[in-house]
Amino acid sequence: MIVRDVxxxxxxxxxxxxxxxxxACLVAAILAASCGRARGRAATPAAGDPQIRLSADATxxxxxxxxxxxxxxxxxxxxxxxxxxxxxxxxILRVQVASGASTPAVGSTERPAVLGRxxxxxxxxxxxxxxPFEPGTRYEVRFHPPSPAASDDGEGAPLLLQTSVVVPVPxxxxxxxxxxxxxxxxxxxxxxxxxxxxxxxxxxxxxxxxPFIHLLDDRGAEVIDPFLPLDVNLxxxxxxxxxxxxxxxxxxxxxxxxxxxxxSLVAGRTYTLVVDAAWPDGxxxxxxxxxxxxxxxxxxxxxxxxxxxxxxxxPTAGTRDPxxxxxxxxxxxxxxxRALRVTGSQGARIDGDRHVxxxxxxxxxxxxxxxxTGDYLLVAAPTLEDVAGNRIGRPFEDSMLHxxxxxxxxxxxxxxxxxxxxxxxQ
Amino acid sequence: xxxxxxxxxxxxxxxxxxxxxxxxxxxxxxGVAPTFKHxxxxxxxxxxxxxxxxxxxxxxxxxQLGSQAxxxxxxxxxxPAIDQKIAALLGIDAxxxxxxxxxxxxxxxxxxxxxxRGVGADAKPxxxxxxxxxxxxxxxxxxxxxxxxxxxxPPPAETPLLLSNGRKIPVPNYPDKVDPKGMMGVQTIxxxxxxxxxxxxSGLSSEEFASKMRVFPYPFATADEGTSVEIYHGSHGQMxxxxxxxxxxxxxxDGEKEKSIIASYLCTPLVKFPVSALKPGSKIQGTTIxxxxxxxxxxxxxxxxxxxxxxxxxxxxxxxxMKVPTTPxxxxxxxxxxxxxxxxxxxxxxxxxxxxxxxxxxxxxxxxLLVQGTxxxxxxxxxxx
Numbered sequence: 001m002i003v004r005d006v007x008x009x010x011x012x013x014x015x016x017x018x019x020x021x022x023x024a025c026l027v028a029a030i031l032a033a034s035c036g037r038a039r040g041r042a043a044t045p046a047a048g049d050p051q052i053r054l055s056a057d058a059t060x061x062x063x064x065x066x067x068x069x070x071x072x073x074x075x076x077x078x079x080x081x082x083x084x085x086x087x088x089x090x091x092i093l094r095v096q097v098a099s100g101a102s103t104p105a106v107g108s109t110e111r112p113a114v115l116g117r118x119x120x121x122x123x124x125x126x127x128x129x130x131x132p133f134e135p136g137t138r139y140e141v142r143f144h145p146p147s148p149a150a151s152d153d154g155e156g157a158p159l160l161l162q163t164s165v166v167v168p169v170p171x172x173x174x175x176x177x178x179x180x181x182x183x184x185x186x187x188x189x190x191x192x193x194x195x196x197x198x199x200x201x202x203x204x205x206x207x208x209x210x211p212f213i214h215l216l217d218d219r220g221a222e223v224i225d226p227f228l229p230l231d232v233n234l235x236x237x238x239x240x241x242x243x244x245x246x247x248x249x250x251x252x253x254x255x256x257x258x259x260x261x262x263x264s265l266v267a268g269r270t271y272t273l274v275v276d277a278a279w280p281d282g283x284x285x286x287x288x289x290x291x292x293x294x295x296x297x298x299x300x301x302x303x304x305x306x307x308x309x310x311x312x313x314x315p316t317a318g319t320r321d322p323x324x325x326x327x328x329x330x331x332x333x334x335x336x337x338r339a340l341r342v343t344g345s346q347g348a349r350i351d352g353d354r355h356v357x358x359x360x361x362x363x364x365x366x367x368x369x370x371x372x373t374g375d376y377l378l379v380a381a382p383t384l385e386d387v388a389g390n391r392i393g394r395p396f397e398d399s400m401l402h403x404x405x406x407x408x409x410x411x412x413x414x415x416x417x418x419x420x421x422x423x424x425x426q
Numbered sequence: 427x428x429x430x431x432x433x434x435x436x437x438x439x440x441x442x443x444x445x446x447x448x449x450x451x452x453x454x455x456x457g458v459a460p461t462f463k464h465x466x467x468x469x470x471x472x473x474x475x476x477x478x479x480x481x482x483x484x485x486x487x488x489x490q491l492g493s494q495a496x497x498x499x500x501x502x503x504x505x506p507a508i509d510q511k512i513a514a515l516l517g518i519d520a521x522x523x524x525x526x527x528x529x530x531x532x533x534x535x536x537x538x539x540x541x542x543r544g545v546g547a548d549a550k551p552x553x554x555x556x557x558x559x560x561x562x563x564x565x566x567x568x569x570x571x572x573x574x575x576x577x578x579x580p581p582p583a584e585t586p587l588l589l590s591n592g593r594k595i596p597v598p599n600y601p602d603k604v605d606p607k608g609m610m611g612v613q614t615i616x617x618x619x620x621x622x623x624x625x626x627x628s629g630l631s632s633e634e635f636a637s638k639m640r641v642f643p644y645p646f647a648t649a650d651e652g653t654s655v656e657i658y659h660g661s662h663g664q665m666x667x668x669x670x671x672x673x674x675x676x677x678x679x680d681g682e683k684e685k686s687i688i689a690s691y692l693c694t695p696l697v698k699f700p701v702s703a704l705k706p707g708s709k710i711q712g713t714t715i716x717x718x719x720x721x722x723x724x725x726x727x728x729x730x731x732x733x734x735x736x737x738x739x740x741x742x743x744x745x746x747x748m749k750v751p752t753t754p755x756x757x758x759x760x761x762x763x764x765x766x767x768x769x770x771x772x773x774x775x776x777x778x779x780x781x782x783x784x785x786x787x788x789x790x791x792x793x794x795l796l797v798q799g800t801x802x803x804x805x806x807x808x809x810x811x
Contacts, residue, residue: 106514110511112515115516205549207524229722234614
């Protein structure tokens with residue numbers, strides 16, 4: 001690691017302004033007040049004295065500016081800077097993340113300067129960070145230009161300005177992010193439940209969700225290791241839905257984790273899913289409130305999905321009434337939204353909106369255009385699963401007991417259910 | 427009105443049962459100065475090409491790094507508390523830095539680290555290079571040529587559906603508005619490796635409990651269908667089709683004609699299958715040659731030679747770093763019965779390697795590790811055990 005050390009001049013040979021004046025550096029919005037003073041003058045910055053200021057460029061992005069430099073100093077800097085590398089610049093104007101709880105192992109001399117561009121324009125030396133300053137993070141700024149030979153009276157002694165700045169955290173936009181729902185929504189879940197989906201009102205951050213999710217039993221004790229230790233976070237594209245996988249090794253009967261630990265859920269008992277408010281959202285802020293969902297646990301769902309058990313309620317021609325499909329037991333919420341579709345009798349797609357409700361036992365399809373009299377198909381993809389991972393023609397438990405190819409293989413299949421739309425008079 | 431329907435047929439939709447989205451029409455794009463929404467898994471390919479996965483767009487980008495492939499000094503010098511130093515360079519607090527992968531360039535021996543700067547919605551992907559002086563550089567992509575391909579790929583517009591009377595009808599695949607990412611839903615890429623002209627990619631769905639491997643010939647043209655790899659999971663005592671693959675390496679097993687992929691899955695079975703079996707649309711059964719323990723996720727795997735013998739070194743999130751001699755692989759008996767905890771080819775847990783979060787081969791005698799220390803993550807080279 002190469003980090004150039006900025007050696008301070010001897011105190012007797014310098015006139016130093018070094019004050020960390022966080023409050024004084026902050027002005028509302030993004031700009032901070034100037035900090036610093038000229039050589040050997042009063043402790044309070046005066047107009048025309050060299051100053052370090054948190055400023056903003058034409059795009060509104062925060063910059064660090066050094067103002068009030070004497071013309072000869074600017075000239076010297078400008079001449080020298082033509083051959084400066086970024087590292088050389090950092091010895092003159094160094095912007096560093098301040099030490100804190102997250103940097104216990106790195107001293108200031110080892111801590112790299114913040115990456116960015118340096119430029120002298122209109123009498124101002126400006127540092128523009130490569131990535132925007134992080135609101136709420138404190139940055140130490142040190143301006144220490146090369147100096148001409150100092151005279152005995154101190155003229156020409158090294159200039160050293162030090163301060164620290166913070167870009168204010170912008171006020172929260174809108175309401176705090178919250179958990180809007182957890183799927184499945186049924187009050188009773190099978191003891192071999194495979195997945196939970198936690199839905200949020202706004203995009204969440206990138207941190208691992210596992211530490212913020214807890215399962216409590218009916219005595220309030222935390223269930224140990226109920227979920228799959230993936231260390232991989234499964235989100236939807238918008239980062240508003242988080243998938244929690246129960247450990248399939250515990251949920252499936254007769255395999256080692258199941259034999260050692262039992263299922264994560266036990267039929268007949270009541271559990272509470274808890275989501276901590278501390279889980280940071282996409283803006284790095286905690287949730288508006290913790291979330292709790294109590295549910296009871298019933299017997300396992302071990303059978304494959306059988307579409308012959310589904311009940312279709314066809315709509316009436318000439319209306320946009322929804323096609324209703326009822327399932328005898330809940331199906332997976334996410335997959336219901338993309339593994340069922342409606343087509344014409346020859347397979348032409350029918351556009352419309354889908355809606356899942358009644359604890360994932362009902363699927364409604366409202367067409368974009370009115371229904372015409374005729375025959376249609378409800379098509380279920382082979383990927384459709386119920387809440388315990390059972391598929392059409394293939395139970396989850398059996399999925400690991402049988403070969404999926406070759407003689408005797410169980411095949412997961414899709415299903416096609418025809419239905420007819422008639423007018424009221426028919 | 428009497429509600430009636432008749433279930434006329436249940437037809438096997440062979441395409442979607444275990445095979446991933448077909449790549450119809452999914453062409454690679456290319457250009458200069460690629461941008462990412464997210465940067466995750468990395469893998470080096472031929473001639474300094476670095477493959478980088480974007481976990482948000484779910485795409486893979488081949489970066490022709492050119493002059494960015496190497497810093498000033500060959501090799502990689504140890505960097506203590508590298509997470510804090512990368513964070514400082516990028517101007518953030520270390521708690522807001524996520525390291526997503528680490529690989530060593532086999533030519534320059536510089537180490538490349540993929541990070542997310544920030545943990546919020548505005549987090550920025552950054553690629554860091556560490557050279558033989560220990561200098562940290564942000565890899566500039568401004569002049570870097572790239573080609574990119576999407577994963578998973580959109581399914582074809584229609585699937586022929588075989589009716590019970592033998593007639594086929596075209597059925598459109600998933601509703602456009604609901605399924606922008608194809609049949610697998612949004613995927614997480616768990617590992618990539620370049621083998622003989624092709625990039626092999628394993629992935630995990632956020633909705634289905636399914637695991638897919640995909641093969642992308644490079645240079646990218648169109649993408650392949652996925653391939654399911656079926657294994658017998660001895661400790662689970664059952665046939666496992668869906669367990670996610672988390673890391674794999676190519677390896678020529680002594681005495682076998684074809685090159686194999688050695689893969690490790692969740693709950694740590696070690697499985698071999700011939701590379702050539704991974705054909706578009708195929709579903710193959712791997713051979714489980716070891717069980718390394720439950721409730722464990724493998725992280726990285728490397729192959730190395732020491733004292734004339736080949737070994738695999740594998741890091742795990744729960745069970746430390748394991749050293750596995752490969753000599754027994756060829757004659758290993760497949761595990762087809764329930765095993766209590768561990769079984770199969772022998773392995774040794776390396777006691778000195780604790781807290782290893784990333785692992786790659788630095789050179790013929792050293793591994794490069796990212797290790798959780800008492801006050802941060804340390805980048806350190808260690809002698810291969």
